[in-house]
Amino acid sequence: MQPNNPLSLAEGKAAKRLSVIIPTYNEQLHIAECLDSLLNQTLPLEDYELILVDDGSKDKTPRILQEYADRLPERVKFLKQKHGGPALARNWGSTHARGNLLSFLDADMKFASDFLEKLITPIEKGEVVGTFTLDEFVANSDNLWSRSWSVCYYLPINCRVPFDLKEEESTVFRAISRTDFWSVGGFDSTGYHDDHTVAKKLGKTASRVPGALCYHYNPGSAAEVFASAQWIGKSDKQPNSTKEWLRRSPPGALKRGIARAIEEKEPFYIIFEQVYSFGILTGMFWRTILHRDHSR
Numbered sequence: 001m002q003p004n005n006p007l008s009l010a011e012g013k014a015a016k017r018l019s020v021i022i023p024t025y026n027e028q029l030h031i032a033e034c035l036d037s038l039l040n041q042t043l044p045l046e047d048y049e050l051i052l053v054d055d056g057s058k059d060k061t062p063r064i065l066q067e068y069a070d071r072l073p074e075r076v077k078f079l080k081q082k083h084g085g086p087a088l089a090r091n092w093g094s095t096h097a098r099g100n101l102l103s104f105l106d107a108d109m110k111f112a113s114d115f116l117e118k119l120i121t122p123i124e125k126g127e128v129v130g131t132f133t134l135d136e137f138v139a140n141s142d143n144l145w146s147r148s149w150s151v152c153y154y155l156p157i158n159c160r161v162p163f164d165l166k167e168e169e170s171t172v173f174r175a176i177s178r179t180d181f182w183s184v185g186g187f188d189s190t191g192y193h194d195d196h197t198v199a200k201k202l203g204k205t206a207s208r209v210p211g212a213l214c215y216h217y218n219p220g221s222a223a224e225v226f227a228s229a230q231w232i233g234k235s236d237k238q239p240n241s242t243k244e245w246l247r248r249s250p251p252g253a254l255k256r257g258i259a260r261a262i263e264e265k266e267p268f269y270i271i272f273e274q275v276y277s278f279g280i281l282t283g284m285f286w287r288t289i290l291h292r293d294h295s296r
Helices: 031-038 061-071 086-094 115-124 144-152 178-183 194-202 222-234 242-248 250-264 269-288
Strands: 016-024 048-054 076-080 099-104 109-111 130-132 136-138 175-177 206-208 214-216
Touching: 016 031, 016 086, 016 115, 031 048, 031 061, 031 109, 048 061, 048 086, 061 076, 086 178, 086 194, 099 115, 099 178, 115 130, 115 175, 144 222, 144 250, 144 269, 175 178, 178 194, 222 269, 242 250, 242 269, 250 269
Parallel strands: 016 048, 016 099, 048 076, 130 206, 136 214
Antiparallel strands: 099 175, 109 214, 130 175
């Protein structure tokens, strides 16, 4: 799917400072809000482009993406691929990038107006290899499923990262130079956490950018929680011991759900844990019994 030399693809085209690559899969609820925030940045519009890669969505996402590409052909590029997961989608989008820098964002996020400028400035100054942000908040913290997702990961209800986290480096790049990205062949398609693979191969990490503010939607329905949990269950990083199978079983999930619901004073968590654990179990079954791939 990707050319032999991705770095040469943009030759002969006007270079840009930044290419923002966004993989999408059934994101009709959030993608317009995401794109509108990215088209309203302090960074001059002519300095960056949006590359949208649909990963085989079955909802109205492709139609929405096409509308943006038709309306802003110089700013927005729309690509499609068969469903293969976000790593392949990001790599495919990156082969079409004209930017000297690449930014990898998610379709269920929205961004402050100075987000992109803050993200890329330290890289352009030569101060860091790449960047990430800890200023990532929950966009739907009033939703019961979203609140329970935060409880599940021991996070504040309205924040995607712990309030007291002070890490200055991360293995997830939100922005990186195109040269560095392709020097290691882009992302490996390993399923959940595949966005960590570039740092591992590059032997370098992203540096924190203070004040790069964004909002990220947690799964907000039973279907979204199940789909996300199933993807996690398919991952090679998901434990596959007998103990884990028992822990994720309905009795184990009920016991854990009640305990966490009481601890956090979130009674809805009992229902959430049943759906979440069943999703994990389904993903584990696909990976270990059916030997299916780990694409979402």
